[in-house]
Amino acid sequence: MINQTVAEDRHMAPxxxxxxxxTRLALVQRLVGQGAQTASRLSENAQVTRxxxxxxxxxxxxxxxxxxxxxxxxxFYTLKPQRLAEAQAFLYGISAGWDRxxxxxxxxVEPDQPNTDS
Structure with a gap:
C-alpha cells in the first residue's frame, strides 16, 4: 500500500x-499577485540577477x-494554477491522514470518550 502511494505521489516531488x-517561492507569489510578467520585470527589486x-x-x-x-x-511567464491546486490537495491529504x-x-488513550467522528 505505501509503495503504491509513494509511486502515485512521486510526481509531486519536483x-x-x-x-x-x-527566490522561486517569491516568484510564484509575484506571479499570483501581478499576473503575467517578463523575467526583466520579475528581476526588478530582486536580490539576484535577471x-x-x-x-x-x-x-x-x-x-x-x-x-x-x-x-x-x-x-511572459504565468502560473499554472492546476499544479498549485494539485500541491494543495496533496498537502490536504497528508493533513487529513494525520487528523485520522x-x-x-x-x-x-481515552476509550470512554464519545466518538466525535461525523
Missing amino acids: VFFALGDG QAIIKHLQVLEGAGLVQHQRHGREV AIERLRHI
Missing part, C-alpha cells in the same frame, strides 16, 4: 523542490508550475 527555494531569475523560472516551469509565452521579443491518526490515538 513541485515541492521548486517551491522549497525562497539571469538567475530566468534559471529559477526554468525550474518552476520544469515542475509544471509556470508556463511561458512569447509575444514578439518578450517572453490523532483521532485513533485519542480513542486508545
Whole structure:
C-alpha cells in the first residue's frame, strides 16, 4: 500500500523542490499577485540577477508550475494554477491522514470518550 502511494505521489516531488527555494517561492507569489510578467520585470527589486531569475523560472516551469509565452521579443511567464491546486490537495491529504491518526490515538488513550467522528 505505501509503495503504491509513494509511486502515485512521486510526481509531486519536483513541485515541492521548486517551491522549497525562497527566490522561486517569491516568484510564484509575484506571479499570483501581478499576473503575467517578463523575467526583466520579475528581476526588478530582486536580490539576484535577471539571469538567475530566468534559471529559477526554468525550474518552476520544469515542475509544471509556470508556463511561458512569447509575444514578439518578450517572453511572459504565468502560473499554472492546476499544479498549485494539485500541491494543495496533496498537502490536504497528508493533513487529513494525520487528523485520522490523532483521532485513533485519542480513542486508545481515552476509550470512554464519545466518538466525535461525523
